[in-house]
Amino acid sequence: DGGITQSPKYLFRKEGQNVTLSCEQNLNHDAMYWYRQDPGQGLRLIYYSQIVNDFQKGDIAEGYSVSREKKESFPLTVTSAQKNPTAFYLCASSILGLAGGSGELFFGEGSRLTVL
Amino acid sequence: GESVGLHLPTLSVQEGDNSIINCAYSNSASDYFIWYKQESGKGPQFIIDIRSNMDKRQGQRVTVLLNKTVKHLSLQIAATQPGDSAVYFCAETTGGGNKLTFGTGTQLKVEL
Numbered sequence: 001d002g003g004i005t006q007s008p009k010y011l012f013r014k015e016g017q018n019v020t021l022s023c024e025q026n027l028n029h030d031a032m033y034w035y036r037q038d039p040g041q042g043l044r045l046i047y048y049s050q051i052v053n054d055f056q057k058g059d060i061a062e063g064y065s066v067s068r069e070k071k072e073s074f075p076l077t078v079t080s081a082q083k084n085p086t087a088f089y090l091c092a093s094s095i096l097g098l099a100g101g102s103g104e105l106f107f108g109e110g111s112r113l114t115v116l
Numbered sequence: 117g118e119s120v121g122l123h124l125p126t127l128s129v130q131e132g133d134n135s136i137i138n139c140a141y142s143n144s145a146s147d148y149f150i151w152y153k154q155e156s157g158k159g160p161q162f163i164i165d166i167r168s169n170m171d172k173r174q175g176q177r178v179t180v181l182l183n184k185t186v187k188h189l190s191l192q193i194a195a196t197q198p199g200d201s202a203v204y205f206c207a208e209t210t211g212g213g214n215k216l217t218f219g220t221g222t223q224l225k226v227e228l
Contacts, residue, residue, distance in 0.1 A: 004159075035218075040125070042205055042218035043160070058215065090159050104150070105216065107159030 003027065006091050006108035013078075013085070013115050021076045021111045023091035030095065032074035033105065036060060037088040046089075049074055078113060086115045128225045135193040137222045139206035144187065146208040150216065151180060151191045154203045163191070163204075193224075201226045 004025045013019045025032065031050045035043040045058030049068040063082025068074055074093075078085045089112075092105040129135045141149075147168040152160035166173045166180045166189075173180050179192040189206050203223050207216040 040220070042220045043207075043216075044218075045215055048215065092159070104162040104165070105152075105160075107161070109159050110157070 004091060004093055004106055004108035006089075006111050009109065009111060011111060011113045013113060015115055016080045018077055018079050019085075019113065021078070021089055021091075021113070023074045023076065023108060024072055025074075025091075025093045025106075026072060027093055027106060028071070029093035029106070030071070031093060032068070033092040033094075034058075034064070034066065034074070034076045035090040035092065037090060037110075043090060046076065085113055088112050125220070126223045126225065128227055129196050130227050131196060131198060133196055135191075135196045135200070135224060137191045137193075137204050137224065139189040139191075139219055141187050141189065141206075141208050141219075143208065143210060143217075144184075145210045146187075148209050149180070149182060149189050150207045151178075151189075152205045152207060152218075153200075154205065154221070156202075160205060196224075196226050198226050198228065200224060 007022045011019060033048040034046040036046055037043050044060050046060055046064050047055055047058050047066040049055035052068055052071050055066050055068050063079055065077045088110050090110045091108045094105050150165040151163040153163050154160040164175045164178050164180050166182050171182055177194045181190045193200055201224055203221040205218050205221045207218045209216050
């Protein structure tokens with residue numbers, strides 16, 4: 001079945017370590033996104049990419065990095081520079097970004113990162 | 117900055133009753149709105165969307181109303197069921213852009 005797969009579902013990290021969250025989609029979507037969700041809050045955009053080898057910063061990009069070497073994959077690295085990395089991370093994809101498309105974002109099941 | 121917010125953080129309704137979840141937005145240029153449902157520990161799922169050239173749109177058991185004059189959006193769920201229990205988010209974007217701005221969410225609890 002088509003969809004978005006995030007891994008790992010749960011991840012623990014020691015302070016000062018970088019960690020990479022995986023996001024793979026087989027929906028043939030052009031655009032992919034990373035959101036961060038904190039308890040009782042909405043989703044905040046970290047990075048997004050509309051095309052391979054190109055990506056843009058979202059609202060809270062500091063301390064994060066991404067790559068888009070393949071259309072299907074959009075990994076997120078949480079670096080040691082991120083001061084408060086404990087959160088629920090959601091990856092999403094859509095057709096042609098939102099411009100010209102239905103606007104529907106398809107989300108993965110999320111990755112919960114806890115910094116010990 | 118622009119923001120999208122919800123009036124109530126928690127809404128409790130009896131099974132079978134209708135639910136109304138509200139959302140206020142501040143960007144008058146917003147022209148596309150989406151409602152998402154998020155169950156515990158899962159990613160959000162698309163429910164229904166509406167463009168600014170419409171006032172109302174209906175889906176299966178759900179209706180979205182848009183009042184551009186007061187910049188207000190609502191999601192109505194008919195005959196609320198236990199499976200409707202979740203957090204509901206409104207989101208908006210402008211000019212067919214590629215960035216959705218999400219509200220903080222409303223927790224809907226369905227009481228039996």
